[in-house]
Amino acid sequence: MRFALIGQPNCGKSTLFNQVAGYRAETGNFAGTTVTFTESKVRVLGQVIDLVDLPGTYTLSGSNPAEREVVRYLASRQVDVIINVIDATHLIPGLALTLELMELGRPVVLALNMMDEAVRVGLEIDGACLEELLRIPVRPLIASKGRGVKNLFTTALTAAKAARTAERQRYSHVIEEAIAELAVIMDGRPLPLSPEPMAIKLLEGDAVLWCGVDEDIARLATAVKRSQKNIQQVTGQEAVWVISAERHGMAANLVRKVIRQGERRITFRDGLDDYLLHPFWGYVILVVVFYLLFQSIYGLGSILEGPLLSTFGILEGRIVQTLGGGTLMAELLVGVVQGVSGGVAIVLPYLIPFLVGLGFLEDVGYLPRVAFLMDALMHRVGLHGKAVVPFLLGYGCNVPAVMSTRMLEERRDRFLAAALATLVPCAARLAVIFGLVAFYLGPSLALGIYLFNLFVIALTGRIISRILPEDTPGLILEIPVLRQPTLIAVMRKSWFRAREFIVEAWPILIIGSVILAALNYFHSAVYFNLLVRPVTWLLGLPAQVGVPLIFGILRKELSLIMLRQALDVADFSSALLPAQMITFTVFVVFYIPCLATLAVLRRELGGRDMLVIAGTTVLIATLAALLARGVALVLFSGI
Amino acid sequence: MIDFTEKLCTHLMRLLDVTTGKVVRVVGFDGGRGLAQKIRQMGLMPGVWARVIRQAPFGGPLLLEIQGRVIAIGRNVAARIEVEEGECDLH
Numbered sequence: 001m002r003f004a005l006i007g008q009p010n011c012g013k014s015t016l017f018n019q020v021a022g023y024r025a026e027t028g029n030f031a032g033t034t035v036t037f038t039e040s041k042v043r044v045l046g047q048v049i050d051l052v053d054l055p056g057t058y059t060l061s062g063s064n065p066a067e068r069e070v071v072r073y074l075a076s077r078q079v080d081v082i083i084n085v086i087d088a089t090h091l092i093p094g095l096a097l098t099l100e101l102m103e104l105g106r107p108v109v110l111a112l113n114m115m116d117e118a119v120r121v122g123l124e125i126d127g128a129c130l131e132e133l134l135r136i137p138v139r140p141l142i143a144s145k146g147r148g149v150k151n152l153f154t155t156a157l158t159a160a161k162a163a164r165t166a167e168r169q170r171y172s173h174v175i176e177e178a179i180a181e182l183a184v185i186m187d188g189r190p191l192p193l194s195p196e197p198m199a200i201k202l203l204e205g206d207a208v209l210w211c212g213v214d215e216d217i218a219r220l221a222t223a224v225k226r227s228q229k230n231i232q233q234v235t236g237q238e239a240v241w242v243i244s245a246e247r248h249g250m251a252a253n254l255v256r257k258v259i260r261q262g263e264r265r266i267t268f269r270d271g272l273d274d275y276l277l278h279p280f281w282g283y284v285i286l287v288v289v290f291y292l293l294f295q296s297i298y299g300l301g302s303i304l305e306g307p308l309l310s311t312f313g314i315l316e317g318r319i320v321q322t323l324g325g326g327t328l329m330a331e332l333l334v335g336v337v338q339g340v341s342g343g344v345a346i347v348l349p350y351l352i353p354f355l356v357g358l359g360f361l362e363d364v365g366y367l368p369r370v371a372f373l374m375d376a377l378m379h380r381v382g383l384h385g386k387a388v389v390p391f392l393l394g395y396g397c398n399v400p401a402v403m404s405t406r407m408l409e410e411r412r413d414r415f416l417a418a419a420l421a422t423l424v425p426c427a428a429r430l431a432v433i434f435g436l437v438a439f440y441l442g443p444s445l446a447l448g449i450y451l452f453n454l455f456v457i458a459l460t461g462r463i464i465s466r467i468l469p470e471d472t473p474g475l476i477l478e479i480p481v482l483r484q485p486t487l488i489a490v491m492r493k494s495w496f497r498a499r500e501f502i503v504e505a506w507p508i509l510i511i512g513s514v515i516l517a518a519l520n521y522f523h524s525a526v527y528f529n530l531l532v533r534p535v536t537w538l539l540g541l542p543a544q545v546g547v548p549l550i551f552g553i554l555r556k557e558l559s560l561i562m563l564r565q566a567l568d569v570a571d572f573s574s575a576l577l578p579a580q581m582i583t584f585t586v587f588v589v590f591y592i593p594c595l596a597t598l599a600v601l602r603r604e605l606g607g608r609d610m611l612v613i614a615g616t617t618v619l620i621a622t623l624a625a626l627l628a629r630g631v632a633l634v635l636f637s638g639i
Numbered sequence: 640m641i642d643f644t645e646k647l648c649t650h651l652m653r654l655l656d657v658t659t660g661k662v663v664r665v666v667g668f669d670g671g672r673g674l675a676q677k678i679r680q681m682g683l684m685p686g687v688w689a690r691v692i693r694q695a696p697f698g699g700p701l702l703l704e705i706q707g708r709v710i711a712i713g714r715n716v717a718a719r720i721e722v723e724e725g726e727c728d729l730h
């Protein structure tokens with residue numbers, strides 16, 4: 001038996017799924033966290049049931065990949081009962097989807113989620129009355145606290161066993177006529193849905209379901225077109241608009257009958273948006289929030305990173321001691337340890353705190369507000385407000401930054417945001433900037449590098465959006481109610497995401513590290529230097545920086561650590577001129593993202609885009625470093 | 640009999656030009672199919688009331704309240720949504 005969870009984005013569907021199936025689905029207080037469906041087996045009254053969590057969808061006439069997924073799933077799989085989760089505080093849009101689901105001719109159970117929120121805003125919902133009007137079971141639910149879950153699932157089981165299909169509501173005369181006419185044509189044919197729901201979907205211009213029509217497509221297509229034209233003539237509007245407007249009208253009527261707006265209890269949360277979205281205070285808060293986030297993560301990270309890396313350093317020393325330095329076995333083992341320690345140094349100190357912080361901001365619902373505030377600025381680099389998150393995250397670590405591009409709907413936006421986010425100097429590159437430029441040349445020049453970095457990112461964004469023009473005219477984004485996150489949900493979510501990195505990116509890091517160690521054993525440093533020589537020559541850098549640059553791909557701060565070995569000096573100022581330090585640092589900031597980031601890029605965008613981004617960054621790094629070299633030469637010629 | 644009241648009251652405009660705090664009714668939309676669909680999903684369909692809550696500075700998006708939901712809409716999108724002013728002042 002199979003139950004399907006369907007609901008609008010941000011209705012708490014995935015929260016419910018996680019309550020019963022353990023943490024398997026991404027949740028977050030913004031639209032579209034679930035893009036594909038997740039399945040799990042759950043036990044209800046001793047019976048094993050396949051529970052599927054479908055992506056959040058506003059309607060079933062799918063316009064984005066997530067929504068098409070829902071239509072395709074419902075049309076192709078046996079679903080015994082649809083559990084429709086709706087946000088009780090947003091009943092009208094929620095019920096519009098319910099009415100649409102009821103048209104499919106399947107049993108439907110309605111779960112009114114977030115009943116605690118509804119009480120808070122003073123809504124009194126007459127569930128019994130709604131049940132009577134819709135003639136489907138209606139159950140209250142507080143998914144975040146696990147209340148009403150059991151009741152909901154036992155109801156769903158009963159409904160599935162009874163197999164009592166929901167009855168659809170009636171549309172206006174002209175629509176019903178068209179439905180009847182099309183249903184007659186399709187009657188008795190093999191279809192993905194029964195004739196009436198099929199007719200409604202086709203009138204709405206659904207593209208997915210056409211694939212399921214085998215016979216006589218031409219005749220059906222003509223009939224659909226004729227009906228659509230007729231509806232447009234009678235009503236003056238496109239059929240798809242008429243149908244969804246009528247559905248909304250019905251939903252609004254239902255709500256009028258079942259809801260009583262009591263006194264709204266104004267809490268400080270309601271007034272909070274006046275500050276969070278304020279044209280002045282909004283930005284002040286934004287800066288403070290992210291400053292605090294960085295400070296706490298960076299503080300925590302630096303406390304953890306030092307001891308962690310030195311422990312691994314001791315381990316490396318032991319290996320060299322026992323196996324003897326310079327043997328292949330020792331080198332390879334050291335390579336493994338470096339790969340493991342590289343992962344530990346990213347995951348524990350930076351990634352996990354970052355994910356916890358991000359998860360907290362997500363569940364509160366702050367991120368869509370950031371998108372609102374930053375939309376205008378982001379359009380300057382060819383993106384919209386939602387893409388600000390990868391940028392901010394990039395300053396800590398590019399890995400979560402690239403992961404977060406998932407929240408953008410358009411592929412082009414995801415590509416551009418990921419490409420630009422990899423140019424943001426992460427904490428590891430900060431170590432290089434500070435260790436080299438700030439230490440030897442002063443903090444103001446280090447700040448200069450950060451500003452130069454912003455300039456390059458903006459320029460790159462403009463150039464890429466010339467090549468790939470923005471095709472969406474702008475932001476359309478729901479700003480959810482601010483919610484109090486629960487610690488357990490945030491922790492589970494962070495672990496869920498960290499695990500992705502551990503499973504997918506870490507092994508690559510270890511393998512890469514071993515390969516580099518092997519190459520090192522066979523004294524290929526000369527070849528490395530030769531390989532990178534065109535670039536180092538162009539930038540006026542000593543040939544020996546080749547190896548540190550290649551190892552920097554493994555972990556960015558390695559390029560600084562290895563530089564000391566490669567140049568064989570304790571004090572960089574004795575081997576590098578100030579202009580060379582700046583050129584080297586700028587190159588390190590921009591060139592090829594680290595291996596972990598590359599692995600995530602491949603996962604999110606595919607191998608081709610990963611290569612394109614890596615190649616582009618080398619080009620950008622070379623150009624930027626050349627420019628920096630020119631500026632630095634002018635700057636230091638006077639000294 | 641001809642009903643003039645409706646014609647007298649309605650004042651067609653673009654959502655972009657609505658002053659903050661005003662309540663308006665959505666009339667129509669001109670733009671691509673994909674965008675129309677996204678707008679419809681957000682509940683912005685003919686006949687629905689919307690209130691402009693605030694506008695982000697520097698040409699940023701508008702904040703709307705529609706059926707209890709709060710939605711941010713970019714200015715270019717708002718420029719394509721046709722609305723009419725709700726309140727009718729005959730005096």
